[in-house]
Amino acid sequence: MVKIIIENLNHEEISSSSSGRKVIELIHENYIDWMHACGKKGRCTSCKMIVIKGGENLDELTDREEFFKSKGRLKTNERLTCQTKIKQGELLIRVADENKFPHISYSD
Template sequence: MHGCGKKGRCTTCKMIVCSGMEHLSSLNEREEFFRERGRLNEDERLSCQAKIKAGELRIRVAEENKFPHLVYSD
């Protein structure tokens, strides 16, 4: 879900990277903006901005962004 239309403006698509951070692109300008303001931790990325380069990635959805009508895996 991207509340801002994949423009990196809202953090509604924040994902917590459990493993495989090395398989993602570097932080871009929008992600740096939120990191500098304390809205994106070291283990978090915006799914609308991060690009998977290659390899396996394991993530989980940030609690504040989970929908109550969906069931999430561990």
């Protein structure tokens, strides 16, 4: 069982019985608007999430994430939703300020 909580979207909760899926797939399947400028190909950082809790439930960094981390575009607690798979358990995340949509009301 997988549970994703998006803290600054009023603690929006996503639950799924399938593990090993990309975080962005689960977000979009639940009709939540999430930035992905490059079409989910790992070519930018617009789909970045800030991991608050549950990082141990994610797979290892991909080559693309390692690349952006080496360039200073991903911090230690940040991952790309288009590259990151959740194995199981709970994940608490935030939308990065620079990737927020203007048409969505975010909470603190």
